[in-house]
Amino acid sequence: MIWKRSAVLRFYSVCGLLLQGSQGQFPLTQNVTVVEGGTAILTCRVDQNDNTSLQWSNPAQQTLYFDDKKALRDNRIELVRASWHELSISVSDVSLSDEGQYTCSLFTMPVKTSKAYLTVLGVPEKPQISGFSSPVMEGDLMQLTCKTSGSKPAADIRWFKNDKEIKDVKYLKEEDANRKTFTVSSTLDFRVDRSDDGVAVICRVDHESLNATPQVAMQVLEIHYTPSVKIIPSTPFPQEGQPLILTCESKGKPLPEPVLWTKDGGELPDPDRMVVSGRELNILFLNKTDNGTYRCEATNTIGQSSAEYVLIVHDVPNTLLPTTIIPSLTTATVTTTVAITTSPTTSATSSSIRDPNALAGQAGPDHALIGGIVAVVVFVTLCSIFLLGRYLARHKGTYLTNEAKGAEDAPDADTAIINAEGSQVNAEEKKEYFI
Numbered sequence: 001m002i003w004k005r006s007a008v009l010r011f012y013s014v015c016g017l018l019l020q021g022s023q024g025q026f027p028l029t030q031n032v033t034v035v036e037g038g039t040a041i042l043t044c045r046v047d048q049n050d051n052t053s054l055q056w057s058n059p060a061q062q063t064l065y066f067d068d069k070k071a072l073r074d075n076r077i078e079l080v081r082a083s084w085h086e087l088s089i090s091v092s093d094v095s096l097s098d099e100g101q102y103t104c105s106l107f108t109m110p111v112k113t114s115k116a117y118l119t120v121l122g123v124p125e126k127p128q129i130s131g132f133s134s135p136v137m138e139g140d141l142m143q144l145t146c147k148t149s150g151s152k153p154a155a156d157i158r159w160f161k162n163d164k165e166i167k168d169v170k171y172l173k174e175e176d177a178n179r180k181t182f183t184v185s186s187t188l189d190f191r192v193d194r195s196d197d198g199v200a201v202i203c204r205v206d207h208e209s210l211n212a213t214p215q216v217a218m219q220v221l222e223i224h225y226t227p228s229v230k231i232i233p234s235t236p237f238p239q240e241g242q243p244l245i246l247t248c249e250s251k252g253k254p255l256p257e258p259v260l261w262t263k264d265g266g267e268l269p270d271p272d273r274m275v276v277s278g279r280e281l282n283i284l285f286l287n288k289t290d291n292g293t294y295r296c297e298a299t300n301t302i303g304q305s306s307a308e309y310v311l312i313v314h315d316v317p318n319t320l321l322p323t324t325i326i327p328s329l330t331t332a333t334v335t336t337t338v339a340i341t342t343s344p345t346t347s348a349t350s351s352s353i354r355d356p357n358a359l360a361g362q363a364g365p366d367h368a369l370i371g372g373i374v375a376v377v378v379f380v381t382l383c384s385i386f387l388l389g390r391y392l393a394r395h396k397g398t399y400l401t402n403e404a405k406g407a408e409d410a411p412d413a414d415t416a417i418i419n420a421e422g423s424q425v426n427a428e429e430k431k432e433y434f435i
Helices: 002-022 367-395 402-409 413-422 424-429
Strands: 032-035 040-046 054-057 063-066 077-082 086-091 100-106 112-121 128-130 141-151 156-161 164-166 170-175 182-191 200-206 215-220 223-233 244-253 260-263 274-277 280-283 292-299 304-311 324-329 334-339
Touching (some): 032 040, 040 112, 054 086, 063 077, 128 215, 141 200, 141 215, 156 182, 223 292, 244 292, 244 304
Parallel strands (some): 032 112, 223 304
Antiparallel strands (some): 054 063, 054 100, 077 086, 156 164, 170 182, 200 215, 223 244, 292 304
């Protein structure tokens, strides 16, 4: 009896020592999140361990590893590290069914455990856009739907148009048949116009499993609309004798057919001078008969549109060179020369005369005043010449002496000689005039 009692006391003493040593031992684990198809690393650490065994078990409480010994036949599960202070295993090609709570056990007395939750993220499938039928007519209401499946947790869908996010959309989330993943859809409604033609509408799926690289789907819009027409002249101030090109700029989808040019509601009156080349109307030499309203008309399968241009041909401005008056005086003649030079094309509506003695930069005098002065000078000069010529005609060749005058009045020769001799006294009065 004494022996049995001492053996029991010794047993409880050993157990007490083991229990006292195990109070400082406790396994440590961490939760793990992994993307479906990836590899999860489960680690269990013990800071103080006196050669006590460690074990990993799955959510179904099946032992995966006991120390460095594999207990479950699963090729996806491998040993990473095994020591008295750590037991780490890896699970590759993780599936959604692997998600759950894993247990690390430290076989002390009593057994101590630590839980680690494995979260498996479901990767959303590439999104698809539906609801677009090409082409769409301008003004129609368009409804586009973007859909993605297999996300866990549910993915987020965002819409962009011309790189600008559209907020007013509908969002729908449904649980998949496996009751683990979700199917998410979003619907975008808007009315299209011609500015939407060629625009890319983007559906973007954001999810934590995508590592900041979202999945996108894109739909390029094709909008059909009636043509828009505009006429662009080659010069803003068309002048007589110059060429003119009118360009009919038309936009539409489908592309408008060749444009039609008309003038004042009818055909072009002068095909030889008015040449149509593509969308251009080329008028070779402008004249006053070209004035009128020109119309450009563009047509496609959606509709028709036109634009008008009112042509007013302006006169070419005239340039008059300076007027020069050069007097020339001689002993009996006064000459006045007026030189007026104009450009080949004259106009009754505009002229320009400059004073040669005027300072540079000053404005020319009144045209009517200068014309009046020139007329008066010419008239006076002509009158002077006429009177001078008349005077010279009457007195030319009348150079008579006193002897000749006496001889004309004497009845005979003797008397004439006597009269001539008596006139010698007045000989100093004989004069000749030359002009």
